[in-house]
Amino acid sequence: MSARDEILGRVRSALADAPELPTARVPLRRPDRLTDLVELFCDRVADYRAEVERCPPEELDARLRAVIPDGARVVVPEGLGLDVAGSAVVDRALSAAALDRLDAVVTRARLGIAETGTIVLDHGPGQGRRAITLVPDHHVCIVEASQVVADVPDAFAVLDTTRPLTWVSGPSATSDIELDRVEGVHGPRHLHVIVVT
Template sequence: MTARDLVLGRLRAALGEPRPVPAEVPRGYRAAGSVAVDLDVLVGRLTDYRATVHRCADTDVARVVAEVLGGRQVVVPPGLPRHWLPDTVSAVPDDNLPPGRIAAADGVVTAAAVAVAETGTILLDGAPDQGRRVITLLPDVHVCVVRADQVVATVPDALARVAPHRPLTWISGPSATSDIELNRVEGVHGPRHLHVVVTTR
């Protein structure tokens, strides 16, 4: 008898008789549309994650960007609405910029694909107004604009809105990690500062 046979024999003896496999897998989890959307929940979650949240009209986005990044150089995806950018920032469009050039920028401004209120999570899917994943990882400040109609209640609601084959980036607050002693360090895997601008029409 080999060691493998011995171990497997002990496992079989401990488990006893195999249980019958159910004919149908129970699927009692929540589906999309089962919970109402609450913008205040999203704002609360993002704030808990140490993101800074700004609520304003779409026409005031440029003012918020000026407050956060005025006088600095920012990377922008090619499809970003130009009225979101104030004259006080130096916008560098991402036309396949090299990583060093992106990292040298002071910040990045993007749109979002969808935001999940319950988890305080923002999803980017690489659309033209969001750009490549790398532009949201290297600069120190990320300003992300989320329209109120892009906010959904739960993760199933968010997944129903995005295509599974797209490159999804899930953001819940600034980049942060903790070591074994639970010392929080920000900026290891992405921006140290996340500003979320929630807009209404």
């Protein structure tokens, strides 16, 4: 008998007389209506310290101009189809160094997950390649209300998992050993989500 088997045997015999504890089940909030999904999505995105707002389609261009500071250097993916203020450059394989000199990126999302406040990009038209969403310090992401799904299983039912996927839950952040939060280490320090309703 190995030492591992001996230890596991002792654990099993010690637990043999222990009463079985009930499993706590926390019901997931599964909103029935799209407005409830969008509300939950916005709440969860805000919980991650991201900025989130809603606007009707006819106000989207104006909201983008208000979110991007004057004089900011912005990169956009091909196929975005929006009027982004200033001297926005279309990404055509910009180098990492060139992306690092830019202040912000504006993209669309493939979908949003209400339960987790997560944005998923599959890097199709209007979303661009992964590098443009990770290098600039400010990511402005547009999510259509119709793209918001309830939870992760619903997301997988929609997503093509053969495509590269980037899952974004708030601004990039990590904590050191003393639990001091540091933002912007692995991606954008600022995330601004505009939900088009």
